[in-house]
Every structure is written in C-alpha cells, then in structure tokens.
Amino acid sequence: MKNKIRELRTAGNMTQEDLAEIIGVSRQTINAIEKGKFDPSLPTAFKMSKLFKLPIEQMFFFDE
Amino acid sequence: MKNKIRELRTAGNMTQEDLAEIIGVSRQTINAIEKGKFDPSLPTAFKMSKLFKLPIEQMFFFDE
DNA sequence: TACTTTTGTAAAGTACACTTTACATAAAAT
DNA sequence: ATTTTATGTAAAGTGTACTTTACAAAAGTA
Numbered sequence: 001m002k003n004k005i006r007e008l009r010t011a012g013n014m015t016q017e018d019l020a021e022i023i024g025v026s027r028q029t030i031n032a033i034e035k036g037k038f039d040p041s042l043p044t045a046f047k048m049s050k051l052f053k054l055p056i057e058q059m060f061f062f063d064e
Numbered sequence: 065m066k067n068k069i070r071e072l073r074t075a076g077n078m079t080q081e082d083l084a085e086i087i088g089v090s091r092q093t094i095n096a097i098e099k100g101k102f103d104p105s106l107p108t109a110f111k112m113s114k115l116f117k118l119p120i121e122q123m124f125f126f127d128e
Numbered sequence: 129t130a131c132t133t134t135t136g137t138a139a140a141g142t143a144c145a146c147t148t149t150a151c152a153t154a155a156a157a158t
Numbered sequence: 159a160t161t162t163t164a165t166g167t168a169a170a171g172t173g174t175a176c177t178t179t180a181c182a183a184a185a186g187t188a
Binding site: 001039040042045046050055056060062 | 124
C-alpha cells in the first residue's frame with residue numbers, strides 16, 4: 001500500500017511531529033507510515049482523512 | 065466505529081464463512097468485525113470496499 | 129422432531145500497529 | 159561554523175487485529 005501522507009503534510013507546512021500530535025500518534029509512527037514500513041490502523045486513517053479533508057481512498061492506495 | 069458489514073453481507077446472500085474466504089480472513093474475524101469487537105486493518109477494509117463496491121467511508125463510520 | 133447450517137464466543141498463540149527512549153544524520157537558521 | 163530543527167532508524171515493550179481449535183446455541187430445513 002502506497003500513500004500521499006508526506007506530500008499532504010509538507011503541503012500543509014507541518015513537521016512529522018506536528019502531524020503526529022494532531023492525529024494522536026507518535027512521530028515515529030508518522031515516519032513509518034510515510035516510509036511505507038506499515039499501514040495505519042483504520043482509526044488513524046480516518047483521522048488523517050478528516051484532517052486533510054480527503055477520502056481514505058485518495059490518500060492510501062491499495063495495490064492488489 | 066460502526067459498520068454495515070452485516071447488512072452488506074446478508075444483502076449479498078453470503079454467510080460469514082463465505083465472506084471470510086473471499087476477503088481472506090477467518091470466519092471469527094468477520095464475526096468480530098460485524099459485532100464491533102474490533103476494527104478491521106486498513107487492507108481488510110480495502111478488500112471489503114472492493115468486494116461491496118463501496119468506499120470505506122460508506123461502510124465504516126468513525127465516531128470521533 | 130431431528131438434522132444441518134450458521135452464528136456466537138472463548139482460549140491461546142502470532143503478527144503487526146504503535147509506544148518510549150535513544151541516538152545519529154541532514155538540513156536550516158543564526 | 160555552530161547551534162537548532164527535522165528526519166531516519168533501532169530496540170524493547172504494549173495493545174490489538176487476526177489465527178486455530180473447539181464447543182454451544184440459534185436458525186433453517188427435511
């Protein structure tokens with residue numbers, strides 16, 4: 001699964017730390033998601049969706 | 065988080081077992097999701113979205 | 129009623145989402 | 159050049175998504 005979190009975050013002039021605090025996860029979690037080390041939980045994806053005002057399907061791309 | 069999985073599944077004349085096999089999880093996992101015992105992973109949500117041809121946001125409802 | 133299918137649920141184990149602490153590097157600012 | 163800010167990453171621990179096995183109860187069917 002790929003995602004556009006880094007682009008969305010930088011477009012909004014946020015650091016990983018900023019985004020982490022808003023979403024309610026650790027900075028390392030944001031980094032891992034951006035780097036594709038693991039996928040977020042559904043609740044975390046929903047929080048990002050709400051923040052960036054984009055449906056989950058326009059932020060995360062499930063290949064296969 | 066609430067969801068419409070049970071309604072979608074029964075509307076499609078599927079048993080929990082049927083749905084589990086199609087999605088690639090155990091029957092107990094389908095039962096737990098329908099019963100709200102836990103939320104699916106993002107990949108599992110995407111598979112359901114593809115099967116039922118509905119965006120994740122129309123199947124799962126994140127209540128803050 | 130008896131039989132079969134479907135659903136509910138429990139226990140114990142595995143995999144992964146996520147945490148904290150910590151440190152190293154890169155980039156930006158002074 | 160030096161300090162500050164932002165990012166990358168690793169280790170060890172916690173919580174939860176999910177598994178298998180197993181059994182009981184509900185619901186559908188003969």
